[in-house]
Amino acid sequence: VSDANNPRFARVAVDLLGGDHAPEAVVDGCLLATEEDHDIGVTLVGPVATAEQLLADRGRSGALAVVAADQVVEMHEDPARAIRAKRNATVRVAARLVRDRAADALVSVGSTGATLAACIFTLGRLPGVTRSPLAVVIPATNGPVVLLDAGATVEADADLLAQFALAGAAYARVRLGLERPRVGLLSVGSESGKGDPTRKLAYDGLVAALDGLPAEFVGNVEGHDVPLGGRADVVVTDGFVGNVLLKGIEGTLGMVWKAIRGADDAASELRSAFAAATAELTPEQTGGAVLLGINGVAVIGHGTSSPRAVASCVQLAAQSVRDRLVPHVAADLAELVARRRTAAGFPNDVGAGVST
Amino acid sequence: VSDANNPRFARVAVDLLGGDHAPEAVVDGCLLATEEDHDIGVTLVGPVATAEQLLADRGRSGALAVVAADQVVEMHEDPARAIRAKRNATVRVAARLVRDRAADALVSVGSTGATLAACIFTLGRLPGVTRSPLAVVIPATNGPVVLLDAGATVEADADLLAQFALAGAAYARVRLGLERPRVGLLSVGSESGKGDPTRKLAYDGLVAALDGLPAEFVGNVEGHDVPLGGRADVVVTDGFVGNVLLKGIEGTLGMVWKAIRGADDAASELRSAFAAATAELTPEQTGGAVLLGINGVAVIGHGTSSPRAVASCVQLAAQSVRDRLVPHVAADLAELVARRRTAAGFPNDVGAGVST
Numbered sequence A, B: 001v002s003d004a005n006n007p008r009f010a011r012v013a014v015d016l017l018g019g020d021h022a023p024e025a026v027v028d029g030c031l032l033a034t035e036e037d038h039d040i041g042v043t044l045v046g047p048v049a050t051a052e053q054l055l056a057d058r059g060r061s062g063a064l065a066v067v068a069a070d071q072v073v074e075m076h077e078d079p080a081r082a083i084r085a086k087r088n089a090t091v092r093v094a095a096r097l098v099r100d101r102a103a104d105a106l107v108s109v110g111s112t113g114a115t116l117a118a119c120i121f122t123l124g125r126l127p128g129v130t131r132s133p134l135a136v137v138i139p140a141t142n143g144p145v146v147l148l149d150a151g152a153t154v155e156a157d158a159d160l161l162a163q164f165a166l167a168g169a170a171y172a173r174v175r176l177g178l179e180r181p182r183v184g185l186l187s188v189g190s191e192s193g194k195g196d197p198t199r200k201l202a203y204d205g206l207v208a209a210l211d212g213l214p215a216e217f218v219g220n221v222e223g224h225d226v227p228l229g230g231r232a233d234v235v236v237t238d239g240f241v242g243n244v245l246l247k248g249i250e251g252t253l254g255m256v257w258k259a260i261r262g263a264d265d266a267a268s269e270l271r272s273a274f275a276a277a278t279a280e281l282t283p284e285q286t287g288g289a290v291l292l293g294i295n296g297v298a299v300i301g302h303g304t305s306s307p308r309a310v311a312s313c314v315q316l317a318a319q320s321v322r323d324r325l326v327p328h329v330a331a332d333l334a335e336l337v338a339r340r341r342t343a344a345g346f347p348n349d350v351g352a353g354v355s356t
Helices: A024-036 A048-057 A079-085 A090-099 A112-121 A158-176 A197-210 A239-261 A263-281 A307-322 A325-343 B022-036 B049-059 B079-085 B088-101 B113-125 B158-176 B195-210 B237-263 B265-281 B307-322 B326-345
Strands: A010-015 A040-046 A065-068 A105-108 A134-138 A145-148 A182-186 A216-221 A234-236 A289-291 A297-300 B009-016 B041-044 B067-068 B107-110 B134-138 B146-147 B182-186 B218-221 B234-236 B289-291 B297-300
Touching: A010 A024, A010 A090, A010 A307, A024 A040, A024 A048, A024 A307, A024 B107, A040 A048, A040 A090, A040 A307, A048 A065, A065 A090, A079 A112, A090 A105, A090 A112, A090 A297, A112 A145, A112 A289, A112 A297, A112 A325, A134 A158, A134 A239, A145 A158, A145 A239, A158 A182, A158 A197, A158 A234, A158 A307, A182 A197, A182 A263, A197 A216, A239 B237, A289 A307, A297 A307, A307 B049, A325 B182, B009 B088, B009 B307, B022 B041, B022 B049, B022 B307, B041 B049, B041 B088, B041 B307, B049 B067, B067 B088, B079 B113, B088 B107, B088 B113, B088 B297, B107 B113, B107 B307, B113 B289, B134 B158, B134 B237, B146 B158, B146 B237, B158 B182, B158 B195, B158 B307, B158 B326, B182 B195, B182 B237, B195 B234, B297 B307
Parallel strands: A010 A040, A010 A105, A040 A065, A105 A297, A145 A234, A182 A216, A182 A234, B009 B041, B009 B107, B041 B067, B107 B297, B146 B234, B182 B218, B182 B234
Antiparallel strands: A134 A145, A134 A289, A289 A297, B134 B146, B134 B289, B289 B297
16 A cells, blocks of 8 residues: 555554553554554554564564654653653654654554643644644534543633634534534533633633634533533533543443443343443543644544554544644634734734744 | 421421422422421422412322412522522522521522522531532442532632532531541542642642541542542532533433433343432432531532432431531531641630631
């Protein structure tokens, strides 16, 4: 398979050492992803001897490319500081491959903080972006819901929530194929006055940010609107609340699994219905989250990812490359930058490199 | 049944006009609660003619006491301002009955904000309490979890989270019968450095607040630890995050219900197992949340409460009276007040009425 003549071909750099079950689950997941989709080429980024041994053990020597990297950001380290210090950290090398056009996307199921830091440090943010949100797609009952930020930035002011809204709307258009996604602000009640001071400010900020763009602000939504869907296609919140909610949804599905596990096998149809409805949401199966607002495609998966979950992350990264996600998000954010500049009395053509 | 000679007897004042299905669901729920437990006496608080007509329609004239109140706090009103202005608001009259010892507890399935305002205005806070958290019990897989604040206060600093921890631990001892409940701080990772600045400060604050008390601080917990349980008996967070998480859990159960509803009837055993495991969590069934830190027992239920849910709220209120919840919580909070006074250089015996 040649990438030069195949517009669908996507080259994905994968952090070999990230995740609780690395490196085995990473190698197995990458093999699975490329077997299922021949238009994906994976480059494992990690210790070469380890990668080659694992491929050989599986009788797949040479099936995946390997690029050397031998440093890891430990859980106890400050991610930003560690990424600066460790030039050969696996995620930093993976980001470098994307920056240098040797890969189209990167995937890690390791530390979110380290991957985020590597992306910002090496790839940089898109114009208009001050923080990069993680976006996940929840397979909600009444249609998929993009939830962001799922945990990249633990604090967000009203301005940042407006950025997230634009990035999320752009993502929903690309990923879900919606012409005019409905955007909701996560709060504690659906009335416009509900919420903390940040949400009250953000309410007007989202109205202004989305005005005239192909998106509709539907006002406040609540915690149940994320798993149930139907009220909004995009739900905007800060990374603290988004992370707690996402893990709460995952944990609730785990609770249900445990409750029904002991039931009779006659119930297999019901169990299958439940499995089909929730498979993408269980920690072992989840397809990962896309980091938006970065000048490149980056997918971050659960630390607990199984090979199936790693494969889903790789496929999500490839799809995002094919969908030209980054230029789409960049265009919407450039619009926000231009408006702010106009509102601040600057002409519209100062250039795109100013972040607010 | 006479209350004077029966130490189990609990008199509960119930807001007749609160909730989406009021007043019918309230009357039906109160009748159900008193039929199931003859040691509960309910006083309906609302328009007398309405209450009497509803009781007569059910052939139960005189079965419940009625106290007149004819004002309601509308959803669009500022609750604190409305409660001050409306002397005859149903929740304010109910709180007055508790203050005047004409009732032992109050229940409302109406506006949380209005009930909270009425309790603070009429009953007052316990010493050491600056904000009153709502506590719910989640029937988690590995044992029940007290989650607080479930939505009373949308912002909380580290000091307030320490208050919530003490109130929650006291509640867990009383309600769950635990000698030494494990208390966790809800954050985005289990390591001690994880979270926003408030959580980082609160971490040390909880260590200090719980030191020497019959409770154990287990550090940070995550969103999934609430539905799954096992790591902490009490999970502490602000009312914004707690409300979003609680509704997210409820919504996820709703999502599962919808996914399995269409399955074959052969699956009834599985459906029953699921129902048993999650019944207390569905919005229609939930037993309500207890408002802690108030000088009286107050239970707030979902606006969507069915008669069954209203009955559960009334029974939870009665049980809290029998458990002497308020003196138990007050004792732990008094300990915190005493420590702060000592830390601030004041003698320990200044009196208990100072809030910090």
